[in-house]
Amino acid sequence: MTSPLLEVSQLCKDFPIRKRVLRRGAPETFRAVDDVSFEIAPGETLGLVGESGSGKSTTAYAILQLVKPTSGSVRFEGAELTELSPSELRPMRREMQIIFQDPYSSLDPRLSVAEIVAEPLEVHAVGDRASRRTRVEELLEVVGMDPTHARRYPHEFSGGQRQRIGIARALALEPKLLICDEPVSALDVSIRAQILNLLNDLQASLGLTYLFVAHDLAVVRAMSDRIVVMSRGKIVESGLADQVYDDPQHAYTKALLAAVPVADPRRMQAERERRRSIRAAGATL
Amino acid sequence: MDSVLGMALLEVDELRMQFFGQHGRTRAVDGVSFSLDPGGTLAIVGESGCGKSATALSIMRLLPSRNAEIVGGAVRFDGRTLTTLGRAELENLRGSELAMIFQDPMTSLNPTMTIGAQIVETLRRHLDLGKAEAERRAVELLEEVEIPDARRRLDDYPHNYSGGMRQRVMIAIAVACRPRLLIADEPTTALDVTVQASVLDLLHDLQAEHEMALLLITHDMGVVAEMADDVVVMYAGQIVEQAPVLELFDHPEHPYTEALLAALPQVEESEVRQRLAAIPGRPPSLIDPPPTCRFAPRCAYASLDDGCAASMPELREIRPRHLVRSAHPCSERLQLAEAAR
Numbered sequence: 001m002t003s004p005l006l007e008v009s010q011l012c013k014d015f016p017i018r019k020r021v022l023r024r025g026a027p028e029t030f031r032a033v034d035d036v037s038f039e040i041a042p043g044e045t046l047g048l049v050g051e052s053g054s055g056k057s058t059t060a061y062a063i064l065q066l067v068k069p070t071s072g073s074v075r076f077e078g079a080e081l082t083e084l085s086p087s088e089l090r091p092m093r094r095e096m097q098i099i100f101q102d103p104y105s106s107l108d109p110r111l112s113v114a115e116i117v118a119e120p121l122e123v124h125a126v127g128d129r130a131s132r133r134t135r136v137e138e139l140l141e142v143v144g145m146d147p148t149h150a151r152r153y154p155h156e157f158s159g160g161q162r163q164r165i166g167i168a169r170a171l172a173l174e175p176k177l178l179i180c181d182e183p184v185s186a187l188d189v190s191i192r193a194q195i196l197n198l199l200n201d202l203q204a205s206l207g208l209t210y211l212f213v214a215h216d217l218a219v220v221r222a223m224s225d226r227i228v229v230m231s232r233g234k235i236v237e238s239g240l241a242d243q244v245y246d247d248p249q250h251a252y253t254k255a256l257l258a259a260v261p262v263a264d265p266r267r268m269q270a271e272r273e274r275r276r277s278i279r280a281a282g283a284t285l
Numbered sequence: 286m287d288s289v290l291g292m293a294l295l296e297v298d299e300l301r302m303q304f305f306g307q308h309g310r311t312r313a314v315d316g317v318s319f320s321l322d323p324g325g326t327l328a329i330v331g332e333s334g335c336g337k338s339a340t341a342l343s344i345m346r347l348l349p350s351r352n353a354e355i356v357g358g359a360v361r362f363d364g365r366t367l368t369t370l371g372r373a374e375l376e377n378l379r380g381s382e383l384a385m386i387f388q389d390p391m392t393s394l395n396p397t398m399t400i401g402a403q404i405v406e407t408l409r410r411h412l413d414l415g416k417a418e419a420e421r422r423a424v425e426l427l428e429e430v431e432i433p434d435a436r437r438r439l440d441d442y443p444h445n446y447s448g449g450m451r452q453r454v455m456i457a458i459a460v461a462c463r464p465r466l467l468i469a470d471e472p473t474t475a476l477d478v479t480v481q482a483s484v485l486d487l488l489h490d491l492q493a494e495h496e497m498a499l500l501l502i503t504h505d506m507g508v509v510a511e512m513a514d515d516v517v518v519m520y521a522g523q524i525v526e527q528a529p530v531l532e533l534f535d536h537p538e539h540p541y542t543e544a545l546l547a548a549l550p551q552v553e554e555s556e557v558r559q560r561l562a563a564i565p566g567r568p569p570s571l572i573d574p575p576p577t578c579r580f581a582p583r584c585a586y587a588s589l590d591d592g593c594a595a596s597m598p599e600l601r602e603i604r605p606r607h608l609v610r611s612a613h614p615c616s617e618r619l620q621l622a623e624a625a626r
Contacts, residue, residue, distance in 0.1 A: 261507025
């Protein structure tokens with residue numbers, strides 16, 4: 001077995017809760033990520049799934065050192081990221097990129113598409129003006145956009161197109177790991193499928209490794225080799241996607257899967273009756 | 286079709302609504318007709334910009350008057366024509382017989398008023414209740430929507446409630462006067478799946494108890510499958526397909542409905558790392574839309590030499606109670622393929 005690209009072990013992240021006036025003792029903290037460990041092999045997609053507040057996004061940010069982990073270790077190609085200084089971290093950032101949920105707020109409205117996609121190249125001083133321009137055109141083509149639109153601005157594009165721009169920007173530095181934080185939850189169903197297929201194609205052609213963070217279980221299934229389920233900061237279940245979906249072990253995973261509405265009216269009616277009988281028996285879902 | 290029997294609670298007849306702005310008029314709702322029986326559930330499903338919410342807002346007459354206008358058609362509710370009703374009558378109707386809940390329970394509640402005060406306000410606006418009596422009713426309503434410890438929670442403010450709880454409060458306010466029709470615009474889109482399931486169950490139970498009709502606006506085919514008796518599929522301001530829920534999922538006719546169902550990732554009985562059937566392109570602009578089939582540019586079956594690229598297909602009844610607006614409905618394509626063999 002090849003060595004993992006990313007190793008997260010016993011990762012914890014505490015956030016301070018505002019101290020109440022006159023309350024003595026140590027400041028209270030809220031543990032958003034609690035003892036999270038997993039590995040991702042090169043070329044693999046790990047799906048990180050959970051509801052709001054489960055700590056899945058904080059985990060992603062802590063891996064990238066966008067929030068400083070409270071404790072635990074994040075090793076990327078063997079290098080311990082939590083111990084690196086900001087200047088040592090800089091070259092590592094080229095290898096790890098992220099795309100965000102909201103293609104509306106994550107692109108600078110004052111920059112043209114070309115400037116947005118070229119920005120990481122400039123920041124890391126890659127190439128000269130001419131080579132950067134060629135690279136931007138290449139990247140736009142890779143994500144299925146018309147390179148002649150490079151001089152337009154984000155507001156001229158639909159949500160799906162904007163997400164493509166975000167992906168082009170993330171790919172500019174040829175990262176090894178791409179963290180996708182709810183990349184399609186703001187998109188319509190028909191557009192969502194386009195973007196998911198694009199991400200799968202890019203992985204195949206560029207050999208990318210994905211950490212795919214999402215709340216939508218069906219979307220995560222469509223994308224992932226292995227799954228980690230988080231609830232209240234902790235991993236409650238992990239395993240091969242097939243195993244977790246077809247034979248969930250943890251009660252939380254079972255409840256989560258049972259709650260997903262599927263496009264099958266007969267099934268949904270049966271599900272409702274089942275939930276009703278559980279409630280009648282006095283249990284809560 | 287149901288209106289023939291004089292049974293329908295809500296009848297929407299060739300409704301046309303337009304937004305106007307500096308770029309022209311957007312035909313957001315472009316000739317939409319459907320009816321809803323007392324106690325029934327009709328789901329309008331479609332993607333952003335298809336006109337589903339605009340239809341709901343048109344029915345409630347909640348459109349911003351500075352940039353939106355109903356330009357044609359009629360909405361009848363229990364014999365009254367909502368589209369021409371005076372302001373005072375309309376306000377008496379809204380919140381009592383006709384209620385609406387929205388996607389975001391955070392912005393629909395007043396953050397400066399206690400939950401109790403907001404429920405009491407609605408009750409006393411429409412019903413002849415004293416303060417104490419209204420408060421007693423408010424507790425009952427919170428209990429009905431399964432808010433634990435309801436009496437104490439009455440004095441809390443919206444920020445003390447979670448998202449799911451807030452949507453329950455919105456539902457409590459909406460059903461306070463026992464409306465005959467509840468319009469729910471993406472009521473669970475902002476909620477986690479487990480919370481969504483319980484809120485949908487609650488809506489379903491309330492409906493059964495009070496014979497309340499539900500007009501459900503959603504983008505989620507799973508929610509449609511769970512809640513609807515009848516389904517209207519909208520695309521680019523128009524109805525492209527309409528059918529009872531089992532018929533629609535068993536035999537989708539419109540290429541758009543088929544593509545929408547195929548584009549859904551499945552949570553079960555599926556391949557891991559599945560490739561999804563994406564629909565290429567995106568919907569047309571509704572400012573001066575082409576006079577042809579609006580789905581044709583994205584349709585897998587449209588071709589230059591057939592009717593749909595030349596004129597707008599009519600919404601026609603392909604089977605009893607099953608309407609479709611397409612020159613290439615699934616069953617006819619199958620017949621053609623059969624004949625060719």
